[in-house]
Amino acid sequence: MSSHPGRADAAAPPIPAARTHWLALADHLNDGATFDYIVCGAGTSGSVLAGRLAADPAVTVLLVESGGDDDDERVRDPDLWPANLGSERTWDHVTEPNPHLNGRRLAYATGRGLGGGSAINAGVWARGHRTDWDSYAAATGDPAWGYAHVLEHYRSIEDWQGVPDPERRGAGGPMRIRPSQDVHPLFTAFLDGAEATGIPRFDSANGVLMEADSGCAVRDENIHDGERQTPFRRYVADRVGQPNLTVLPHTTVSRVRLSAGRARGVDIVRDGRPLRVNASHEVVLSLGALGTPAVLMRSGIGDENELRNLGTPVLQHLPGVGRNLDDHIRLPCMWEATDLPLPVPTRSQAVCFWQDETRPGAPEFVMYLSPAPSVSTESAAQYPPPERCFTLMPAMRSRGGSRGRVRLASTDPMAGPRIETNFLADPDDVRSALSAVAMAREIGNSAALRPFVEREVSPASSVTDTGEKFLRNAAETFWHQSGTSRMGRDEGAVVDARLKVYGIEGLRIADASVLPHVTVANTMAPSMVVGQRAAEILAAEQG
DSSP states (O other), rough: OOOOSSSSSSSOEEEEEEOOOOOOOOOOOTTTEEEEEEEEOOOOHHHHHHHHHTTSSSEEEEEEEEEEOSHHHHHOOOOGGGGGGTTTTOOOBBOBEEEEEEETTOOEEEEEEEGGGGGGGGOOOOOOOOOHHHHHHHHHHHHSHHHHHHHHHHHHHHOOOOOOOTTTTTTTOSSEEESSSSSSSSHHHHHHHHHHTTTOOOOOGGGGGGGGSEEEEOOOOEEEEOOOOOOOOIGGGGGGTTTTTEOSSEEEEEEEEEEEEEEEEEOOOTTTTTEEEEEEEEEOOOOOOHHHHHHHHHHEEEOHHHHTTOOOOEEEEEEEEEEEOEEEOOEEEEEEEESSSSTTTOOOOOEEEETTTBBTTOEEEEEEEEEOOOOHHHHHHHSSOOOOOOEEEEEEEEEEOOOEEESSSSSSSSSSSSEEOOOTSSSHHHHHHHHHHHHHHHHTSSSSGGGGEEEEEEEOOOOHHTTTTHHHOEOOOOOOOOOOOOOBBEEEEOOOOTTTTTTOOOOOSSSGGSSSOOOOSOOOHHHHHHHHHHHHHHHHHHH
C-alpha cells in the first residue's frame, strides 16, 4: 500500500468525461466472510480510506453502507442539493427539545448512501483554518495533525483550477477544485459590503485566507463540468469490480464484535437478515458524528452507567463516547429584494470569515448568502418571508458550555439516536451570536448591497432591542456535526492520535467525530483529510 500522504496510487486516475453508472456493487455477502479491513460507512472519510486501502491488491476490503447508490440527478447536479433532504439519501434525525431555543427541536439530517454527506451537500470546499489543525496537533501530541502536514494532504488531494499558489494548492490530485464560476452580482455586492466593514478580500477562500484571522472571497467548490465530485466517485468507483474490494450498500452496521479486547468483525443487517463478517486486521468506523458513537455504544463501548441503563454489557468504559457534539450554529437574517435579477436559490458563491474579539487570532464566524428565505419555521412565523428575498447566514462555533451529546434511544440498530445540540446554552455564545447578527446586519444594510435591498425583514432592528427571542427562534444547524469520538490524551478522549479506540485493539475511527471541535467552516474537506490520515497511519503500521 502506498505511504504517500495523499494519493492512492502514484498517478491519480483521470477524471472521466461522463459519470459511470450502475456500478457492479455487491448484492449479497456470505455469513462469516472474512476481509482484512472492514470500513463501515461510504461517506467522505470512509470512501477515501477504502479506496486507498484497496489500491493494494494484496489487501481485501469490505466497504459497508446503509444507503443506496449515487446514480441520481440530485447527486450529480449540486444545485439540486435541497431535494435530497427528507429523501432516501438522508437519515432524517430530529433533535431533542432544546430549552435554550425555546424548546424547539431541529431537523438534523445526515447523509445516507454512497458518498454520504458529500453526495448531498452544497459543494463547498473549505479546508479548515491553520489554527484548527494546529489545535488538533496540540490535543493529540502528534504534529502530523498540524497544519504543515495537513497542507501536504490537501495539496495531493487537489487539482486546483484557480489562481496558482504552489505553496498551498495542489495540481494533479483526484479532486478537481475551482473557484465558483460566473459569480452573480449579488455575491459580488456581498463581498463589497464585507470589505467595507473591514474584512479583507482574498483570491481564494482557502490558501492564504486559511492562515489569516479574517477574510472574504469567492468560495471554492468540488464541481467539474457542472457535476458534483464526491470522494466515493474519485477514490472508490473506479476500483469497484476489483477482486479485493467489496462495496455492500443497503446494509446497516449493528455493532462491532469484540473478544479479548480486540475487534474481530462486525454484525450487520441486510434485508432484515443479520449477518456476521470478520476482520483479520482492523475494523474502521466512518459513520459520522451521530452514527459512529451509536455503534460504539451498541458494541459495549461508552459511559458504563449509560450502557448499564440500556442493558448493554460494558466492554470498555469510555465516558467521552457521544459527548462533545459540536456544530455550527446558523443565525439567518433576511432582506426583501428589489426587482434586480437574483441567482439560482440553492448555492452561495461567496463566503466571509471573521474573528471574535474574545478569541483573537482565528476566525470564529463564517457567513454565506442564500438567495432564498433560508430561515427557521419559527422565525418565518415571526417575520413572514416576502416573495423575493435573500438571507445572510452567519454561523458560529460553540464554546464547551454549548456542546451537545448523542445517546442511544435503544439498542435497535434501526432506531435513531437521541441528539441534544445544547445550542446557546453558554451565555458567552449568546453574546457571540448577538455579535454575529450585528455583522450580518451591517453587511446586509451596506451601500454595496443597497441596489438589491428593498427592506430588512428580520430581525429588522437591533437584536439587543428585541432581546434574545430572535436568536432562540432563529438558530438552526449547518449540518457540520463533529466531535463525538474526539481525539486526545485526556479522560474524555475516545481515540488517540493514531485514531485507535482506547482500550480496544483492531478498532479505529475515521470521520468528523474524531475532530476535537468543528473546523471554521464546512467539514467535507477536513473529513477527507481524516480519511487520508487513517490510510497513512495504516500504511505505516502494516507496511
